[in-house]
Amino acid sequence: MNAVVPLRTPDFSNAQLALIRKTVAADTNQDEFELFVHTARHLRLDPLRRQIYAFVYNKNDAKKRRMSIITGIDGFRTIAERTGNYRPDEDEPSFEIDAAAKGQANPAGIIKATVRVFKHSHGAWHKVTASAYWEEYAPLKEGWTETVQVENGTWPDGNPKFITKPAPGATRTLSLDTSGQWGKMPRVMLAKVAEALALRKAWPDDFSNVYAAEEVDRSRAADMTAWEAAEAGATEKRLAAIGQGETILFQFDPTGSLEPVPLGKIADRVAEFVERHREEVSAIGLFESRNRHSLRDFWARSPSDALEVKKLIEGAMRGAEQVA
Structure with missing residues (x-):
């Protein structure tokens, strides 16, 4: 078993803070930025190494505005390593595939991904296993088999506004959002979720309220900057689209x-x-x-x-x- 790594709170220089403010925390206000930096120091994670992110949703709406602090999978592994009783699995993640499940919403037919980690406790190594199911985490886009343009008011210059609505009798459809990494590497993305679940299961206190980007934002890939994520407002848009608000x-x-x-x-x-x-x-x-x-x-x-x-x-x- 590895020796416990001594606690050491990172001390960011003024130049580093300025760079963090311009990049991974670009949309935060003063209070949000101070909270983000405090959290990064508390978890001993480095924003500049993409171990932790600040996502601001509804940044232009004061009533709905909120910040979420998301940890990258490398940040999860770093926290686990510092416990001194963590060992990653030597084997690859395992996947359950079903050809019958293949379609627009699941091109690879993946049912679930399973990852194992090992925790040393009471003098022995114990295997901790967790599975992530495709239908629960894959970023899905809602659509319709047929749509129509409907007039909805006018612009200040007098021209009519139009909105897109489902045509009468149209059927609702779901398809995988391929704008990010889920379309390119679906197994890797789902395995990251499973690994985060396994780590949280093994060390619940260390990972309390620490969320991996893949767990939280089903609408966009994890490998995007905080600026892009805030601009997209991906999670809020997805929740609104399915009526959860x-x-x-x-x-x-x-x-x-x-x-x-x-x-x-x-x-x-x-x-x-x-x-x-x-x-x-x-x-x-x-x-x-x-x-x-x-x-x-x-x-x-x-x-x-x-x-x-x-x-x-x-x-x-x-x-x-x-x-x-």
């Missing part, structure tokens, strides 16, 4: 994938989880710890609903303690 990422299953939950449904989902685990207080406590940053985000966006969720969790914890 503003969402926050939660992980309900400790071994499962991240799930974007619409803001208006978070309280109900958490209530369902608490009710289902009311006799298992440890599961509720771990859920709260695992999603603590998401719950803070929920508090900032919807304080009244978040307060009710807080009361619900605390009530369940107190009730279990009284029974014990």
Whole structure:
């Protein structure tokens, strides 16, 4: 087993901070930039080596504007290496392929990718396995078999505006977004997701609220700059296209994938989880710890609903303690 690497917080020079501000954090404001740099220092990751990114969504809408801090897969591996009890798998990722699944939304017919990592614990190496399913992470574009142009108001110069709508009787279609790396190297991209899930499963505390770009943004490839990602607003556009609107990422299953939950449904989902685990207080406590940053985000966006969720969790914890 490797020796634990001593903690050392990176100290960026003024020139490095200026370069970070102009590149991987180009769309951040002062508060966002300071939070991003603080997070990079805390995780001991280097933005200039593309280990961590700052994505700003809805940058021109103050009410919807938000920043997401995303970690590249190399950043995940760096964090795991620093635990001193991590070993990558010697074998290649494994894939389940089904020819019957091939189509516009899945050209390679990939069902899932599976990755294994090893954690040293109690004097032995233990294998930790996780799988990522294509249908849950591949960036899909919605379309229609036939569309029509419909007039929708006028421009200031008096010319008519037109919008594209599905034609009567048209069928909804889904196709893979090939604008990024998912179309070029689908196995590599899905394997990155599986690896991130395996690392989070093995070291849940170290990877709490640390998300790989492939896990979060299904609409564009991971190998894009923060500027491009912010300009595209990829995740927000995708969520809006499928009717989810503003969402926050939660992980309900400790071994499962991240799930974007619409803001208006978070309280109900958490209530369902608490009710289902009311006799298992440890599961509720771990859920709260695992999603603590998401719950803070929920508090900032919807304080009244978040307060009710807080009361619900605390009530369940107190009730279990009284029974014990």
